[in-house]
Amino acid sequence: MNDQLTLNMDAYLPLRDVVFHTLREAILRGDLIPGERLMELQLAAKLGVSRTPIREAIRMLEQEGLAITIPRKGAIVAGMTEKDMKDVLEIREALEELSVQVACDKITDEEIEQLYKNMKNFENSLKSGDLKEMAHADVEFHDVIYQATDNPKLISMLNNLREQMYRYRVEYLKNPENHEQLLMEHEAIYKGIVEKNKVVVTEMIRKHISNQVAVVKNMIREQEK
Amino acid sequence: MNDQLTLNMDAYLPLRDVVFHTLREAILRGDLIPGERLMELQLAAKLGVSRTPIREAIRMLEQEGLAITIPRKGAIVAGMTEKDMKDVLEIREALEELSVQVACDKITDEEIEQLYKNMKNFENSLKSGDLKEMAHADVEFHDVIYQATDNPKLISMLNNLREQMYRYRVEYLKNPENHEQLLMEHEAIYKGIVEKNKVVVTEMIRKHISNQVAVVKNMIREQEK
DNA sequence: TAACATAAGATTGTATACAAAATACAGTAG
DNA sequence: CTACTGTATTTTGTATACAATCTTATGTTA
Numbered sequence: 001m002n003d004q005l006t007l008n009m010d011a012y013l014p015l016r017d018v019v020f021h022t023l024r025e026a027i028l029r030g031d032l033i034p035g036e037r038l039m040e041l042q043l044a045a046k047l048g049v050s051r052t053p054i055r056e057a058i059r060m061l062e063q064e065g066l067a068i069t070i071p072r073k074g075a076i077v078a079g080m081t082e083k084d085m086k087d088v089l090e091i092r093e094a095l096e097e098l099s100v101q102v103a104c105d106k107i108t109d110e111e112i113e114q115l116y117k118n119m120k121n122f123e124n125s126l127k128s129g130d131l132k133e134m135a136h137a138d139v140e141f142h143d144v145i146y147q148a149t150d151n152p153k154l155i156s157m158l159n160n161l162r163e164q165m166y167r168y169r170v171e172y173l174k175n176p177e178n179h180e181q182l183l184m185e186h187e188a189i190y191k192g193i194v195e196k197n198k199v200v201v202t203e204m205i206r207k208h209i210s211n212q213v214a215v216v217k218n219m220i221r222e223q224e225k
Numbered sequence: 226m227n228d229q230l231t232l233n234m235d236a237y238l239p240l241r242d243v244v245f246h247t248l249r250e251a252i253l254r255g256d257l258i259p260g261e262r263l264m265e266l267q268l269a270a271k272l273g274v275s276r277t278p279i280r281e282a283i284r285m286l287e288q289e290g291l292a293i294t295i296p297r298k299g300a301i302v303a304g305m306t307e308k309d310m311k312d313v314l315e316i317r318e319a320l321e322e323l324s325v326q327v328a329c330d331k332i333t334d335e336e337i338e339q340l341y342k343n344m345k346n347f348e349n350s351l352k353s354g355d356l357k358e359m360a361h362a363d364v365e366f367h368d369v370i371y372q373a374t375d376n377p378k379l380i381s382m383l384n385n386l387r388e389q390m391y392r393y394r395v396e397y398l399k400n401p402e403n404h405e406q407l408l409m410e411h412e413a414i415y416k417g418i419v420e421k422n423k424v425v426v427t428e429m430i431r432k433h434i435s436n437q438v439a440v441v442k443n444m445i446r447e448q449e450k
Numbered sequence: 451t452a453a454c455a456t457a458a459g460a461t462t463g464t465a466t467a468c469a470a471a472a473t474a475c476a477g478t479a480g
Numbered sequence: 481c482t483a484c485t486g487t488a489t490t491t492t493g494t495a496t497a498c499a500a501t502c503t504t505a506t507g508t509t510a
Contacts (some may be wrong), residue, residue: 008485013296014296014297014492014493014494015294015493015494016284016493016494039460039461039462040461040462041460041461041462044495048496049494050494050495050496051462051494051495051496052277052493052494052496053493053494053495054496055281055462055463056280056281056284059241059281059284059285059288060284060285060287062285063284063285063288063289064288065378069465071238071239071242071462072239072461072462072463072500072501072502073461073462073501073502073503074461074462084378087376087377087378087379088322088378090327090376090379091320091323091378091379091382092375094319094320094322094323095316095320096318097319098315098316102315151312151314151315151316152312153290153309153312153313154312154315154316157316157382162395205397231461239462239463240463240464241463241464264490264491264492265491265492266490266491266492274464274465275464275465275466276464276465276466276492277463277464277465277466278463278464278465280492280493296492296493297470297471297472297491297492298471298472298473298491298492299472299491299492339506
């Protein structure tokens with residue numbers, strides 16, 4: 001386990017929530033790697049809390065698919081097989097398509113403006129070369145579309161699906177060869193939404209998602225070794 | 226609260242799982258109604274366990290959207306507004322469409338056979354007039370399609386979405402006027418899948434889902450009064 | 451050496467104890 | 481009568497204690 005695991009006590013939240021967010025972050029960032037055991041006493045000591053909030057946080061991670069617990073054996077960080085990834089992408093594709101279609105109907109002028117800004121931000125972040133910034137800018141671009149659906153349940157599901165492969169997805173951005181392509185896709189999606197052309201935008205988002213598949217598959221192969 | 230709340234201790238499962246399933250069932254059956262408080266001590270006493278497994282079960286229900294907890298105030302059974310229902314159905318439609326499309330590609334001969342059987346079972350259950358049996362037969366019909374997708378993540382999401390409106394959906398079956406319609410839709414879906422005609426089957430499942438909307442909306446209106 | 455038994459230690463499961471916060475309520479001032 | 485205040489009670493949050501189970505190490509026997 002990594003030593004970067006410390007609690008962020010800023011808010012007046014129940015410890016279980018703080019622990020949950022901390023562990024979730026650690027898993028998504030890769031500080032806790034798939035297969036790694038989540039031992040209650042160890043985590044409790046490291047985070048300076050008792051086992052109770054740790055256990056409750058683990059139950060939450062479990063329901064989100066980020067951890068797997070075997071009764072009386074404990075929890076481990078969930079990993080994804082290539083099949084799992086294929087499955088998730090299949091779902092993501094359907095829901096991303098839904099989200100752009102709904103967005104075409106519901107998006108406001110302010111949101112379109114924000115979408116443009118975030119598209120440009122992403123463009124700039126590519127120049128900066130900072131991976132974290134790129135990932136963040138990319139997320140923000142897509143978030144505008146999610147928000148435009150005005151469907152909180154859908155938004156949370158999409159976020160969850162996206163997070164499930166965050167670890168692998170960042171890898172995609174590492175390769176500068178993909179940048180041009182990404183930029184073009186964002187522009188096409190933006191244009192499609194502005195013109196409210198559902199057919200085009202659906203096709204573009206599909207391409208956008210499926211482009212990630214190949215790269216991610218390779219990563220998984222690495223992991224499974 | 227209802228008194229039917231008792232633990233089913235058959236399996237050698239952690240109590241949190243038993244409690245989780247018990248509460249989940251109670252919520253879906255309507256024994257615990259939306260807005261009702263889930264008080265730890267009360268539930269612990271009623272189920273004959275300590276607060277610990279109750280709390281962990283509540284954390285799980287929370288992540289499934291079946292309960293809502295407000296820090297330091299406790300948890301309540303989640304209810305659905307009309308908007309929530311619309312949102313869920315929007316997602317369900319997309320994922321149900323995906324599932325029949327994938328099923329067209331992947332379904333096996335055995336599964337087609339099973340689908341036929343379950344279609345007939347549903348037909349018979351309608352004659353019986355037993356609501357519970359109808360609901361169960363309906364679930365089993367659709368389950369075959371879910372299983373055929375060979376995508377466990379998708380299956381669990383669809384089950385979750387379906388369960389979220391189980392309370393309201395049963396109402397749909399109460400009205401015999403809907404039976405003929407339902408039967409025809411099932412037959413059309415079955416035929417479409419056998420012929421692997423994605424266009425037809427997608428259209429049919431869409432109709433099948435959206436037919437539920439109006440009825441369910443009325444129920445919600447009742448609840449919100 | 452391999453297989454197995456057994457005991458020690460580690461880890462999870464559950465209950466309980468105590469602290470902190472929210473709620474309900476009675477009493478009082480205005 | 482209303483609004484407020486302080487207190488008692490209830491309820492949740494967290495820590496800890498104990499029990500059950502699993503793991504690991506050790507030693508014994510064939």
